[in-house]
Amino acid sequence: MVDPIALYYPYIHVRDDTWLKYAALYWPKMGRLRPASYPVRDSAVAEVLRREMGWLVDVLPNRAAISVQRRFLQFVGEYAAELRERFGLDKSARWPPRPASSFMNTSSVHGGATSAGSVGVWPGRGGPSAAESRSELDPRLGYIHLSKTEPQVVDNLIEEGLAVEAPGRGGRWLGMHPELANVYMCVLAEQVASQNHLHPVTDQVLPHAAVSGWTVERIAAALLGDHRISRSEREPGDPLGAFVLTAFETVVPANLASVPVGKIVEIRQKFGVELDAFREYVTGQVEQMSGIEDVQDFTLFQEHIHNEVQRTVAKQLDDLRERLRSIGLESVRALANIKTFALPPLAATAAQFAGINPAITGSAAVATCLASVPVQARNERRQAMRESPVGYLFRVGQEFDPATLANRVRKLIRQR
Structure with a gap:
């Protein structure tokens, strides 16, 4: 099934840059009804999305x-x-x-x-x-x-x-x-x-x-x-748009307006596989919400959407966090076990366990084992996030986490 491109209306220019960032985190592209003769005056956010991602597409009506x-x-x-x-x-x-x-x-x-x-x-x-x-x-x-x-x-x-x-x-x-x-x-x-x-x-x-x-x-x-x-025949709601926005609100910080648009571009480029899986998941969830678009009271419509996101997306995020936590604990145990190796009797065993040349023994073997555990843990974490239908949401939350950003800054400072 082809992911639908969004169509912005009723204006040519998007009026809310924060909303535009939300939209760019999810939709493959966004069309807008722009007459051929109309000179655009895009915001800085819209201009970056159009120029660097080709994300804004002009549509003739x-x-x-x-x-x-x-x-x-x-x-x-x-x-x-x-x-x-x-x-x-x-x-x-x-x-x-x-x-x-x-x-x-x-x-x-x-x-x-x-x-x-x-x-x-x-x-x-x-x-x-x-x-x-x-x-x-x-x-x-x-x-x-x-x-x-x-x-x-x-x-x-x-x-x-x-x-x-x-x-x-x-x-x-x-x-x-x-x-x-x-x-x-x-x-x-x-x-x-x-x-x-x-x-x-x-x-x-x-x-x-x-x-x-x-x-x-x-x-x-x-x-x-x-x-x-x-x-x-009365006014229907938009379950897909409401579901997507509510899902992102579970992980995106309240200060999204202050997040540089370049960060949005980076996320799209880094986590395309996870985003495709998330879109497929959202489509399936919305298809199961049969009839919700006919709810007449807008407040109740929003409550139905909120409850469904909590029941599905929030639970999937909790399951993913638990799996990642388990991987972290297993890697800690593995490191602890390797550090208790007695040399030289266990050196050969450690080398064999790590898949390295048995001729290499002593501290070199233990060092290789110590290095292999975090690499294996990172691979398992990456695999877990790609297998989860909400792995993309988790990635977005990580990228916007102030603590994560601060750690990256500290690492850059140490490298200088």
Whole structure:
């Protein structure tokens, strides 16, 4: 089974670098919906992941937009009156302004609105207004890059008084009520994911998610509160994403934000075998959690995930620690036994035990035995971690352990 690449939404740029580090510890790669003409301004963390690992992948949304068009046109056609009443631009004066950092301010993917003023006359697709000429975007709206829509959808939304077209960084944008923009981006992200074997993920707390079945009925339920929709069509959770994040939280320190991104790159490069085994294990565990995505209460959904991680991942980690502890004790006993050898009678026996030339006796034989025990113990520890499905998690915890890092620093100092 091919490990799915993650698909970040609803923005182009990931807004939370700590979340990005978590994601980079697990997902093979991460795609993002980036228009070809859009100039990126990645954070330092994202830039390292893109440049050194090729981890960030740009995805063009064109084909998916064609597939989404039919659903959105049908939705707007069936619910036009209700949409105008709730999301019509002529009622925007009643919409509260969003802070610049808010997801709902730019719920598509735009890098941020630049104007706090309002647009008095909605220009539709006619000539640009003074605000448009200055590339100012109304902070009350959510903006979607035109490359993520189809002309029919753009025309339809503008004609119904639900959207306005305006210039901005990287091209032209379609502005609308943030909730409407949010749902459109969720539908688009889900379509892109289904067409390309991607798994939608986000660092935002969103009112809706890009997972599982955005039918016309679900779009209506999300935007218009249509409670006639059946339970099976309501907002599902994302068990895989939640399981992965909760599992990492069992070993990753709270100060992950201060961990250099280079450390993330190093871990990925050093422990690829263990990571592959962990991904396979996670996939199996999530597949066994049948139906959990339908839990309606988000707090209870999180509790189910937490309990499952404790029951499976935490137990596997405890078993691995116990096995490693046992290997350590065995190596200590072996060293103690070798040190009690009496010379010269046991020298030949020690040499034979270590697999060295019987002609070598005395202190040289004992020294060889002493050296072979820690090497054997290290090999056994490495084998134990590779055989454990959570060996990668254990490795990550070790790499982030302050005591481990301090020991490495002390060793470097002694070597100078």
